[in-house]
Amino acid sequence: MSREILLRAEHLYKTYKTGKKGREVHAVSDVSLEIHKGETLALVGESGCGKSTLGRTLIHMLPATAGSVIYKDMDIAAMSDKQFKPYRSKMQMIFQDPYASLDPRMTVRDIIAEPLETYKLCGSREKTTEAVLRLMEAVGIPGEFLNRYPHQFSGGQRQRIGIARAIALRPELIICDEPVSALDVSVQSQVLNLLKDIQKDYDLTYLFIGHDLSVVNFMADRVCVMFLGCICEVADKDELYAKPLHPYSEFLLDAIPIADPHRRNRKRKVISGEIPSPMDLPKGCCFCTRCPYATEECRSIRPELRDIGGRKVACHHPLEGENR
Amino acid sequence: MSSDILKNDIRPDDELSLQIGERDGIRDKLKRMCRQNPLAAVSAIVILIFILMAIFAPIIAPYGETEPDLLNRLQDPSLTHLLGTDELGRDLFSRMLYGSRLSITIGILPSLISLIIGVIAGLVAGYFGGWIDYVIMRIADVMLSVPSLLLAMVVMYTLGTSTINLFVALTMTGWSSVARVVRSHTLSIKESEYVEAARSIGVSKWKIMFRHIFPNCIPSLIVLFTLNVPSAILSESSLSFLGIGIKVPFASWGLIVNQGRQFLFTQPWLCLAPCVAIMIIVLAFNFLGDGLRDVLDPYMQR
């Protein structure tokens, strides 16, 4: 895999102001990460950990509060919507809910043609329709359904339409925001295979946002674990699944239900407690309130993301030997 | 995936959606309305008959609109004069036919104009938010806080009584409720994933508003329109009855009621016939609006 960096985030922050008392919600705080060209970087974490917000901030769907996003030596986070417009088509998104992400009053043709027409890529209407048919073939929707409406399709087929729309502009990067979490298992595997095929055919880079670690295991090359807006750990998939260094990664991995009753009594650690409110983050490590290994140091000093054997971990006491 | 598998593509994905018929097209919904709510279907036919009668009034009407016949004043209903004649000997049936043209036009046209204004105002307010939203919605609030008939009267007094001014007056009172509905829809649709998807593609704001948000408001707007029309008809009738609407010698139902009221005890049909006509069309529009709302409005569905 090439190590060319496609997109790089540096100390990215995203805060929301809430209505009451001018309090702030820290959705993303101090995130630095790199997305390599051609890879699939997975962003995992529980709901509310800021993974979707981070994905959207990276591609300028949401304005960043602070920090920069470097794409081709330019800081796209600092750009206005107008300045960013030429780069918009290079970064597309696939959404979570296939029932909500397609306009119910547009036909499949119009939905897939919308990006082509917005950038006037095809000239005439006939040529646009031809291009739409090619895209539909690529994602496995028969051309005869060109003039159907989304409600006439099942969830998996709708997600295919969403994928066709996302690749229409030949983007370099696609943010997949939990693309299969609303689908049934049998359909989920179809869509995952399709995503992998498309990645090869169209030379794509994915930022795959997900909470299901078994799906992430199938899709990702590298995995970035997030908790409460901070990055806990970034590592190659195989290394992470074999030996998580951050306690939170370990809990996440242990929590996955395994479809094998013989392993139901395996040794697993079940985390206690709930996610703290992102409004008042703990002073130290954001995970310290749930972490069984937390020390005084963890509660007072926020750990930096540091290199341990080629992986990045934000923990004062990474799981090596003594904590196991 | 082969296409024969996709043939079975409409599946009862979730019992609930099947139950509420969410997957039906607008045509299916109208059919369902006709079956479930025959009153609404009958109302639609009644409205259609009224509109056709208004359009073909010159052909149907046995006499002219303003044609006096002083020899046959205040006649009782008979075969020559179906609803009798008024104090100038004009045929009431003919006058009512001609009057329906004005009454129905005034019911529909200002509602249509206020619909357009309201849609634009509501879309802009909802989509852009901030101070634009604040200004537009406060103006709408002011409009809603003044009784609409009073507002129309003030407009008619200050601008003078003419048909155009009547349009202006009725439009002014009508747009604000439309704007409110469209704004609330816009606010929720703006957050939906398909609008976000359009933004991620780079579709412009105006295009998002008119291609994505507006079409999804249409069901509610149809309902709102059918409920706005009768209120406009009533307003016109009230204004004309009060003498600040349509001017003689032209006819509108409200005006005919006004002219007939002095003969209420001797020739009651002069007054009651137009009243009944107003009542029928207003009720028909209301029934149709209710029927449409039951099948079209997503917020009304069980």
Added chain:
Amino acid sequence: MDDRNILEIRGLRSYFFTEKGTVPAVDGVDIDVPKGSIVGLVGESGCGKSMTVRSIMGLVKYPGRVVEGSMCFDGRELSGLRENELRKICGDDISMIFQEPMTSLNPVMKVGKQVREALMIHDRSISRAEADKKVMEIFEKVGIPEPEKRLECYPHQLSGGLRQRVMIAMAMICRPKLLIADEPTTALDVTIEAQILRLMKELRDETGMSVLLITHNLGVVAEICDYVYVMYAGRIVEQAETFELFDHTAHPYTRGLLDSIPRIGGSAERLHTIPGVVPNLLHLPKGCAFCNRCGYAEEACHKAGGELMEIRPGHKVRCIKPLETEVKA
């Protein structure tokens, strides 16, 4: 009725009568829930699993209707009972928890009060102070941290996991004999899911209640269920004790579902898929409902669907050509 079962469903049929035709959402389902066990009902969306439990609870809404079938709970027949009699049984001995706790809790009532009311409706003789004490106890039992504080919270002030715990507390406070859980962890994160599953198991061990767990996740089934029913297009296609089902999967659909799950540790380039989509219940294939998607389908499968057959003790399959049941590696 077998004494060992708390719930026995026999030949349950629940149809939707729509304008487009009759939808056989549940078409002849037999389910046994033995006392003190956790029974899983698995299937994809639209397979009729939710409709099945709604039929038990008498919650089927227009245009759906229970057409026939017997539902025997603890020696009493539920079908044919009048609304208020059914409510009484459902309130006292059967409790239900739903997928989205937010919609099943009253948003303008404090959660402590909601749970207390559930208890006081069940047991009219209990005093308020006593009830409060019991609510406290149950909150502690279901693992709600700082229960005194949480009692005074409104549902929106709680996180999804806590809300689900409140729902479980509410369901458990009347000490039901049967808990019906409809996708209780689907809306939750994995770490919370693991907690809730563990909690349900502990409560079962402690109180001896039975659980009917509706889920689409075979992982969840493997973790806590004793017995599994797999549903497809309104029918049970396979049923067996959990270990038996996973070790000797006999129905191609179940096999396909299991293979579709991405496995951790496996580095497959492609996932196994079941082609196509769940069939439209209005236009079911003439033969086996799964024949169009089945890799093993033959002539005969398209002509007639199989009946549930016992292929091994306690293991039933609706397939005329069940898979060779080799022991999985």
